[in-house]
Amino acid sequence: MNLKISALDYVNEVKNGNISVEDFVFATIERIKKIDGSLHAFLEVNPQAVENARIIDKKIKSGTKVGDCFGMPISIKDNICIKDSKTTCASKMLENFIAPYDATVISKLKEQDAIFVGKTNLDEFAMGLTTEFSAYGPSRNPWNPDYVPGGSSGGSAVSVSAYECVASLGSDTGGSVRNPASFCSVVGFKPTYGLISRYGLISYANSIEQIGPIARTVRDTAFFLNILSGLDPNDNTTIDLGKQDFLEDIDSGIAGKKIGVIQEMIGEGIDPTVLSATKEAVSKLEGLGATCEDISIDMVKYSVASYYTITATEAGSNLARYDNLRYGYEFPVEGYEFNSYISKARTKFGPEVIRRMILGGFVPSSGQAGKYFLKALKVKSKLTKEVSEAFKKYDYLVAPTVPILPFKIGEKIDDPVALFLVDINTVIANLTGIPSISIPFSISNGLPIGIQLLAKHNDDKSLLQAARALETTVKLPEVPI
Amino acid sequence: MVNEEEIEQVAKLMKIDVHDHKEFVEKVHNMINYFDILDSAGVEDEEFQIRDLPLTHLRTDRHIPYEEKLIERLKHYKGTFVRAPKMI
Numbered sequence A: 001m002n003l004k005i006s007a008l009d010y011v012n013e014v015k016n017g018n019i020s021v022e023d024f025v026f027a028t029i030e031r032i033k034k035i036d037g038s039l040h041a042f043l044e045v046n047p048q049a050v051e052n053a054r055i056i057d058k059k060i061k062s063g064t065k066v067g068d069c070f071g072m073p074i075s076i077k078d079n080i081c082i083k084d085s086k087t088t089c090a091s092k093m094l095e096n097f098i099a100p101y102d103a104t105v106i107s108k109l110k111e112q113d114a115i116f117v118g119k120t121n122l123d124e125f126a127m128g129l130t131t132e133f134s135a136y137g138p139s140r141n142p143w144n145p146d147y148v149p150g151g152s153s154g155g156s157a158v159s160v161s162a163y164e165c166v167a168s169l170g171s172d173t174g175g176s177v178r179n180p181a182s183f184c185s186v187v188g189f190k191p192t193y194g195l196i197s198r199y200g201l202i203s204y205a206n207s208i209e210q211i212g213p214i215a216r217t218v219r220d221t222a223f224f225l226n227i228l229s230g231l232d233p234n235d236n237t238t239i240d241l242g243k244q245d246f247l248e249d250i251d252s253g254i255a256g257k258k259i260g261v262i263q264e265m266i267g268e269g270i271d272p273t274v275l276s277a278t279k280e281a282v283s284k285l286e287g288l289g290a291t292c293e294d295i296s297i298d299m300v301k302y303s304v305a306s307y308y309t310i311t312a313t314e315a316g317s318n319l320a321r322y323d324n325l326r327y328g329y330e331f332p333v334e335g336y337e338f339n340s341y342i343s344k345a346r347t348k349f350g351p352e353v354i355r356r357m358i359l360g361g362f363v364p365s366s367g368q369a370g371k372y373f374l375k376a377l378k379v380k381s382k383l384t385k386e387v388s389e390a391f392k393k394y395d396y397l398v399a400p401t402v403p404i405l406p407f408k409i410g411e412k413i414d415d416p417v418a419l420f421l422v423d424i425n426t427v428i429a430n431l432t433g434i435p436s437i438s439i440p441f442s443i444s445n446g447l448p449i450g451i452q453l454l455a456k457h458n459d460d461k462s463l464l465q466a467a468r469a470l471e472t473t474v475k476l477p478e479v480p481i
Numbered sequence B: 001m002v003n004e005e006e007i008e009q010v011a012k013l014m015k016i017d018v019h020d021h022k023e024f025v026e027k028v029h030n031m032i033n034y035f036d037i038l039d040s041a042g043v044e045d046e047e048f049q050i051r052d053l054p055l056t057h058l059r060t061d062r063h064i065p066y067e068e069k070l071i072e073r074l075k076h077y078k079g080t081f082v083r084a085p086k087m088i
Helices: A007-015 A021-039 A049-062 A104-111 A154-161 A178-184 A218-228 A272-287 A300-321 A338-348 A351-362 A373-393 A416-422 A427-432 A460-471 B004-013 B021-040
Strands: A042-045 A073-077 A115-120 A167-172 A187-190 A210-215 A258-262 A291-295 A396-400 A436-444 A447-455
Touching (some): A021 A042, A021 A073, A042 A154, A073 A154, A104 A218, A154 A178, A154 A210, A218 A436, A258 A272, A272 A291, A272 A396, A272 A436, A300 A416, A300 A427, A300 B021, A373 A427, A373 B021, A396 A460
Parallel strands (some): A073 A115, A073 A167
Antiparallel strands (some): A167 A210, A396 A447, A436 A447
């Protein structure tokens, strides 16, 4: 069974009767059993997956209408709720939490007959960019298991890269879909804020985070956007772009388009091989008929501080609900005073979550808000203006997704500020709400490099066309696992 | 420049017990100090936008019945109350 096929090829193979859903899903589960012990992409594997596949095969044989996914095996980041399934956020705090409802994205995938093969690993509550902050141990990069796979949707990216599923859903608050996509050599997409409902995504920083697909190809990404996008009465931040077919005209190319190369993202601190790959990408974009010019976005250098100030503030508020009273782990209340009980219960949070909660209490507090939180909002506002100005002149912006190569597990875990700076190229899409995509572009010393393209608000379809054009110029080796 | 006492006070207000005290405070300290870069952004005169959401954009405020008794999923409940530690 060829588990390496794209989502669109999978659909065609099943439609044409060349493969059965049961055989494909069974082979997928067997692969997970065989290799996930060394990669740790999954926190839980769905024991019903093969049975669900049989049901879809029966629907196909009986001529009953089948959804667009045709039983496609998909993995889901473990901060997205699937009814009656464990949703742990990779935290001991939610070790036994069973979601009482489906996230909107899950409902939409169920309607299209997707099969969920399992829940994937992440940094605890999506706070991190290496998956090392998972309370259940790190995921490992399939290109080299000694290296981080990126994060926080590291398990999702690993599962797609290592052929443990056809596609996955992650969440992207500051690059958490694009960063691991880049490190694992798969496609990761952060849509315009509001294009995909966040209902059922466990909140970290509501004002900037989005659910996004991780897939093998840009065309697969467009396929999933067709399913996942749209207004949701349960999420008032969703936007109405009308009925768009993101796959239509995806091969229309970028001839005549203007692209800005963000200088602040290829400057100080960039790995030389990443810089070289970026120059090669720019050359290829020009070869496709686009015009590329250098552009400066001054606020980029303050964007990481702004991002962490805003996200910590929102996290401090969002995580206040974890008092172990309404849900949480087994810990009797007898013998405790109210505040000491909550403090004791919260020792189940990992160190990074604790740090960000304290930051989230500090930066908006009386006497500090003007210096930190309000200034962060002002940077966000000015950055948004600068990016809007850039899009008056350019159709797209380009930069490396991450300025450095994947690094060894444990290498940066004790230096939070060094980890902050890995986010510098991805956070602007979240702070400004614009769409952004990471495309596998190069392999250097056996480690992947991704290129990031960005477009203006609501230009997700056009962005996919540009990404598809760049993708056609790239031929990469297969993952060595 | 933030000091240790301020970090400890915030941790207490956030109801968080801190282990590995010295290392923890040092890391938080470094993170907050990094945020000082915001001082050089030159945004003092910048206005920030607050998104206005018209009431008409909000969903209708109506009761949506939920089939399951969610309270029965809680660990410690009695009737319609959640059991909590004593307040004083």
